[in-house]
Amino acid sequence: MLTASNLHFQWPSQPSPTLVIESFQLAKGEKLFLYGPSGSGKSTLLGLLAGIHGLQQGSITMLGRQLNTLTAAKRDHFRADHIGTIFQNFNLLPYLNPLENVLLGCSFSTLRSRKAKATSGSCQAEAQRLLTELGLDASTWTRSVAELSIGQQQRVAAARALIGEPELIIADEPTSALDSDSREAFINLLFSQAKRYDATILFVSHDRSLAPLFDNSVSLLALNQAASSEPINNNKEAQ
Numbered sequence: 660m661l662t663a664s665n666l667h668f669q670w671p672s673q674p675s676p677t678l679v680i681e682s683f684q685l686a687k688g689e690k691l692f693l694y695g696p697s698g699s700g701k702s703t704l705l706g707l708l709a710g711i712h713g714l715q716q717g718s719i720t721m722l723g724r725q726l727n728t729l730t731a732a733k734r735d736h737f738r739a740d741h742i743g744t745i746f747q748n749f750n751l752l753p754y755l756n757p758l759e760n761v762l763l764g765c766s767f768s769t770l771r772s773r774k775a776k777a778t779s780g781s782c783q784a785e786a787q788r789l790l791t792e793l794g795l796d797a798s799t800w801t802r803s804v805a806e807l808s809i810g811q812q813q814r815v816a817a818a819r820a821l822i823g824e825p826e827l828i829i830a831d832e833p834t835s836a837l838d839s840d841s842r843e844a845f846i847n848l849l850f851s852q853a854k855r856y857d858a859t860i861l862f863v864s865h866d867r868s869l870a871p872l873f874d875n876s877v878s879l880l881a882l883n884q885a886a887s888s889e890p891i892n893n894n895k896e897a898q
């Protein structure tokens with residue numbers, strides 16, 4: 660469902676490329692675990708794959724569309740329709756309640772809104788179904804998100820990513836604040852929802868102990884040819 664080739668990305672303020680990746684693939688329904696230490700470029704890669712950052716070199720094809728040929732606005736639209744993201748700090752909007760936060764996943768995409776209605780009759784009913792199945796009962800739906808525990812906030816973020824059945828779920832270190840039992844429980848809940856519609860999951864973490872839960876795992880340090888190259892400035896200083 661996703662193929663990336665010859666990716667090359669350098670942050671403007673950085674002396675050397677952050678990512679040089681010859682090839683990266685995701686199959687439909689695959690649950691892939693991508694790991695690497697802090698600063699190795701995991702979030703940068705996710706930003707490229709999700710079309711948040713424009714590509715400087717190479718190509719990314721997802722669901723038959725070549726993302727690097729789209730304008731930033733079209734990439735935003737494509738992302739809203741086809742990618743659900745769970746962020747490390749969850750990015751829940753504090754002025755919306757948990758239910759309203761989940762509904763955001765539908766409000767930026769007619770396609771996802773249509774799919775939610777087809778599943779449960781309305782976006783509201785689908786948001787409630789997801790929250791319930793992810794372990795949040797009705798008493799939490801209209802509270803302030805600030806009053807929820809980290810684990811509850813994480814489930815709201817997962818429901819927001821899943822609503823409207825986006826083909827790809829990207830999870831960027833969503834379990835780093837939890838103990839190991841809660842991490843595994845959360846991942847299993849995520850998988851059971853993803854399985855309902857054969858979603859693809861790209862899960863990123865520095866915690867390799869989670870890898871056995873996934874179909875496949877990849878080390879970003881092994882994948883990224885920039886990881887082994889010397890920074891340009893260091894070379895200059897050494898001369």
Ligand SMILES: Nc1ncnc2c1ncn2[C@@H]1O[C@H](COP(=O)(O)OP(=O)(O)OP(=O)(O)O)[C@@H](O)[C@H]1O
Nearest residue numbers: 670672673677695696697698699700701702703704
């Ligand atoms: N907006 C930015 N501008 C400049 N450099 C950046 C920017 N974002 C990230 N970088 C640099 O790119 C490199 C990779 O960062 P990135 O956040 O992708 O790593 P990471 O593996 O996700 O780290 P972590 O696990 O700590 O979140 C780092 O050297 C970082 O300083």
